[in-house]
Amino acid sequence: MANVIYSTIIKRRIDNFYNTFGIDADTIFKNNRNLIHPGEFGKYREETLKELLRLVLNRSFSIAEGFIITSNDKISTQCDILVYNTNASPVINDSFVKFFPIEEVNAIIEVKSDLSMSDFKNALIKLAQNKMLTDERIGRPYSQKVFAGEMDLLGTYLVCKKLNFSIENIDMSNIYNDIPQKYWHNGILSLEDGYLGYRMQYDDLPDSMDVTRGKLLTSNYKRAEDTEYSVHIEGNCIYNCKPNYYKKSFKNKYIDIEEFLICIDKVLKLMNRYEADPICYLGFNTSDF
Numbered sequence: 001m002a003n004v005i006y007s008t009i010i011k012r013r014i015d016n017f018y019n020t021f022g023i024d025a026d027t028i029f030k031n032n033r034n035l036i037h038p039g040e041f042g043k044y045r046e047e048t049l050k051e052l053l054r055l056v057l058n059r060s061f062s063i064a065e066g067f068i069i070t071s072n073d074k075i076s077t078q079c080d081i082l083v084y085n086t087n088a089s090p091v092i093n094d095s096f097v098k099f100f101p102i103e104e105v106n107a108i109i110e111v112k113s114d115l116s117m118s119d120f121k122n123a124l125i126k127l128a129q130n131k132m133l134t135d136e137r138i139g140r141p142y143s144q145k146v147f148a149g150e151m152d153l154l155g156t157y158l159v160c161k162k163l164n165f166s167i168e169n170i171d172m173s174n175i176y177n178d179i180p181q182k183y184w185h186n187g188i189l190s191l192e193d194g195y196l197g198y199r200m201q202y203d204d205l206p207d208s209m210d211v212t213r214g215k216l217l218t219s220n221y222k223r224a225e226d227t228e229y230s231v232h233i234e235g236n237c238i239y240n241c242k243p244n245y246y247k248k249s250f251k252n253k254y255i256d257i258e259e260f261l262i263c264i265d266k267v268l269k270l271m272n273r274y275e276a277d278p279i280c281y282l283g284f285n286t287s288d289f
Helices: 004-029 038-053 117-136 172-176 207-220 255-270
Strands: 061-069 079-085 098-101 105-111 155-160 187-190 194-201 224-227 231-234 237-240 242-247
Touching (some): 004 038, 038 079, 038 255, 117 155, 117 172, 207 237, 242 255
Parallel strands (some): 155 187
Antiparallel strands (some): 231 237
């Protein structure tokens, strides 16, 4: 049973986000449908989303914008929103640009307005390429909760106001081209279209996952279940989950935003959290000391 007071406050904040991200932003930053001050327009929406995220993030996580770097001298494209370990400090923070070691970053969110198919594809490929930096992490996690390989990956999300095309029957493999599915997004939220997540079909799991499949079928009495991940990984075996679209419900405008918040919350709670080693970033091998 939900707590009435807490639920009321959450829904009020979600309602404020819905109106501010969509209606207010357009009213303030558009003149006769022409966008004015595009940089401030984007910042306004990012700050609105950050306020919403703070409702579900505990104190061990902080929010910023900036770049991700690795000890192998790789760098991400600019990230609209980064969720990182609170006890970490950016390598560089001059109030304009922030750089964070990949070990300290747990999730990335790309924030957009209206998206064409081309813009949609570019945004998701950018997220996937940044997610690949997960493979560059070094050292051991200081908080290990992982039960399956997908829970060791960076969480990635796309939030926009509207998609200028139908997403209902879209083939995501055509969007990502040859990028392995484990690097795909965790969730997509469009305020005017709905939420795109994933679904795991238990009886479709590979034979090597029979134990897991048996446990899930026995314990849940279900053949399928929603999941926050694009894949399920056990050892070297990978199962590709099916994209699952929740069409916008105007009877309950909160439900897709709630799905988005639940997804982020679950991914952050279950994932391994790492700690950057300054010695390795200086180019030294810790085994030499």
